[in-house]
Amino acid sequence: MNKIKIQSLLLRYSNRVYSNLNQLNSNSISCTISTSTCINNNKKNNNYNILNIINRNYSTYTFSDPNENFVHGKDYNEIYKNFKWNIPDHFNIGQEICDKHVHQNNGDKVAVKFIDENGQIKNYTFKQMQKDSNILALALGDYGIKRGDRVGVLLSQGIETVISHSALLRSGIISIPLFTLFGPEALEYRLSNSSSSCLMTDLENVKKLLPLLPTLKSLKKIIVFTTEQDKKNCDLEFTKSYEKLREQGTIVEWNDILSKYPGESYKGFKPVSTKADDPAVIIFTSGTTGNPKGCLHAHRVLIGHLPGVQLPQNLFPSNKSAKYVFYTPADWAWIGGLLDVLLPSLYYGVTVLAHRFPKFDPIKLAQLMIDHKVTTCFLPPTALKMMRQNPQVPSKGYSIISVGSGGESLGDELLDWGRETFNTTINEFYGQTEANLLVGNCSAIMKVKPGSMGKPIPGHQVNVIDKDGNILPDGVVGDIAVKRPDPVIFLKYWENDKATKSKFVGDWLVTGDLGKKDKDGYIWYTSRDDDLINSSGYRIGPSEIEHCLLRHPSVAISGVIGVPDALRGEVVKAYIVLKQSYKPTKELTVEIQEYVKKNLAAHEYPRLIEFIDQLPMTTTGKIIRKDLRELHKKSQK
Template sequence: MLARVARYEEAVAGFRWRVPQRYNIGVDVCDRHDPSALALIHENEDGSIRRYSFGEISRLSNRLANLLLAQGLTPGDRVGILLPQRPEAAIAHVACYKAGLIAVPLFTLFGPEALEYRLGNAGCRALMTDAERLPVIEEIRPALPDLSVVLAADAARDSDFFLSLETALTKASDNLIPIDSVADDPALIIYTSGTTGQPKGALHAHRTLLGHLPGVEFPQEFFPQPGDLFWTPADWAWIGGLIDVLLPSWHHGVPVLSHRMRKFDPEHAFHLIAKHGVRNAFLPPTALKMMRQVEKPKTRWDYAMRSIGSGGETLGAELLDWGREVFGLTVNEFYGQTECNLVVGNCASILPVRPGAMGRAIPGHDVQIVDADGNILPVGSVGTVGIRKGDPVMFLEYWKNPEATAAKFAGDFLLTGDQARQDEEGYFWFVGRDDDVITSAGYRIGPAEIEDCLLKHPAVAMAAVIGVPDPLRTEAVKAFLVPKPGILPDAQLVSDIQDFVKTRLAAHEYPRHVAFVDSLPMTATGKIMRRELRALETERQENR
């Protein structure tokens, strides 16, 4: 949607949204392209490579859509996608959109409790997964009455519990008439962490992909350009991997590199970029910090990046300078959240990058600093980042949560919950959060889900979780625990509690730091005062 121009003001003045009344993500990202054109390069964990054309993606997604419909699913039904970064995950998304189903991406490192809640809350009727994750699904399936179909990749044969995806696809037709969806029809639910209660499902319409396009094109230096090839280590279960990279690339007919890293390896990242000729990347700040530790990458690998975007945490001057030295370009930061993504960012070729600033409003988005009632504040004031209603990238609602949906808006604006200020030249500067969400290694982590899990441990009476400064991850999870009577805390108990959370939720959510206390600061109504814990932690750090 963005035309290459010489000045930021020209990009804003010349921008116009082009969102048709009828629009389907699945049709858009593969059916309208040259069937022989390269769509996906997948490198398996053993190093073998498989290439897919847009024609293959189209046919395979048609087969899968027909298979799901043959299992009794109807438009509007939810389909969980519990797969790592692999072709079947991308094909599952395209199939759901074409069939009018609602995709629910799920992170493969989620434990049973996290999966049970999300699958149950969304009321998923079908689940796409692989053989590796079948044991945990079998464990929680009795608690999921809506789940009637499980399709498993890499499964040799069917069972009473699941169908082999590969076997079932061979029996399905690749002829499909995709649903004629309206741009505002629901397409996917992405769960986002909050500070109170369980995670909330952000329901997005098909139009959200079109709403994301300027936010991808701007920090990726007027993406696409001839020869572009996009990669990110971010899992496609998160909005950063799915709609910041995979789907926008396919909208533009640009190939994507996929590869599952069970654990991010910075040297392997350089290797992949050089081996496949990656030109564009979304690299979270933690990934960049880890890659910075690699010695002499320019002499060890032959690479030629054109653009790198990064978001989730502010990059400092040193990391920006390292990016220029190692990649010969300026890493462009961007900002957004699951409910309304990629609304602020940088584009170094037309907008001077200021270390510490998130950037300026991306063309097409009206971003302001507002108060709690949605009133625009004067320049320089600290307030909440707000995005004006009616933005195509904005979510429809929180799934089955009208109260939370209503609370997300004030006046004419969606309230992000992030505090910032805007300077006289329009740059946004992040100040902090008015909620308790923890940002760790690019993940937004809500304390409520972790606290709920901690309270299930037999040694824990009360629990509170905050984020504490971490040089690599920006923040790390710290748990303050009141032990049950008779429990004597020791190092073994700390390790046991950490493993308890890690295996039930996710590896990035477990408390890396644990402190046992006699009591927790509480309000008169019994709410944990996390700000008091943060203040105590800050004081402790200063007195070290």
């Protein structure tokens, strides 16, 4: 095979002094990093070569050029071996996704293509983003919101969300993306835990906030993106409370802010100079146990994500002739929407398609992708499964170059459907809020093994370890972990040092997921460490059983847990949602059990099956197994 040029897997920064982090080769890891880049390690390390880095302010900021350098490699192994991190001392996400493109005379390029609920299109350029986010940043300064403060962004996919994040990040303020479907309790916890001083939101979400204001002592300002028409649709009682808060100055509308900074006054804002390790964003975990934890990430987290976006998206954006349009139905409040799609796309100057689905509809999703010529997308497994199950979803007409998916393993049936529908292999990837996009597939340069999460993304040292941090032999189940220093690893859990410390074993960040590595270096997910089923001495992961069940013609989706058994310790129980044309019967139960025995293993078949209407899932589409365990407990009373 002739060597091929792999674009942008080596991220380099011209005309500046920079440090190399985590210089990987196939056998070892060495580091040459600045003091500020030595993250998540309080003790001194004599192996670090301390470099003197030139401090840069806005006027001398040198923007990165993702297209200036190439890695030459014939395959994954060579690319991984040759990869080097190049982390500048000073780096600001906001400047890289906004100012860079204006500076490089690409300001008129469309940054966001927004489709409203009526199908109306609004194209929003990088130049417009710079102007609007400058205005918002100036207003924040006038309101006393300063560098290091926390500000919530309670907005869905849309232009206002981009304005908000850009303004906050360029001001050195810590941005907190919040899901618009959160209820009052969820919002109160996150805003209180982070001591947020300000919130960006829309009129609909203000209604949730009004009862919370007496308890949110740190929240001083609410900036609302709304229209006069929106306000006409509100009831009288809400309008009175809302207008009173406007009079008091607690609520400020975006249109009022725009009128305060007319003409070219927006040019008075100058982005702050942030180091790569300065805090940028708090993303709360969507964990299934306990209170959510706020993962504090630095500005370097965007750099840490780029290889993990490029590889599973088949070397995005290396196709020079392609008119890239990136889309995901995942909300931008989650790390998958924000850092797998939105920020990397804007970093590369690629148009992001924004559209809010009030309720997920696989047919409308498919039509959106076709109509707007989406080339690149992140589709969660649940979305893919629903598309596959619906016969009305078009099987042709897409402009797809690549599809990435993560969160749950897909299995060969779904991969086959993806190839037939999109004319490309869906590349699975793996990560979590604390350290995302660690493992992935790339059908362009490597063999894809159905069911495997792929191989470590270049730049990340990922392995399977035991409880003491020792790397386990191939084929042995253990903890999936990534070694620090690594730019994608979070700084800490906000206000939770104990939990931060417990996340690490030595220099290994332990993901909490169990898996194994095969002889070819592919990593296979087994289960969460608390989801493992121990039956008659067998350690059984639910994921493999769920994939097997999905291949049965009657099964739409399933969730598998272990339940107590006097003889075997635990037995496998499957909660199954049937396809519409099937009814639960004893005969069908036996048929499904025999199917798993035949196609998977006799010791892994579900001895117990319960048919239910829907599975409990997180807002990111993950099965909440603890809820299934509670459901089983109730059924035993």
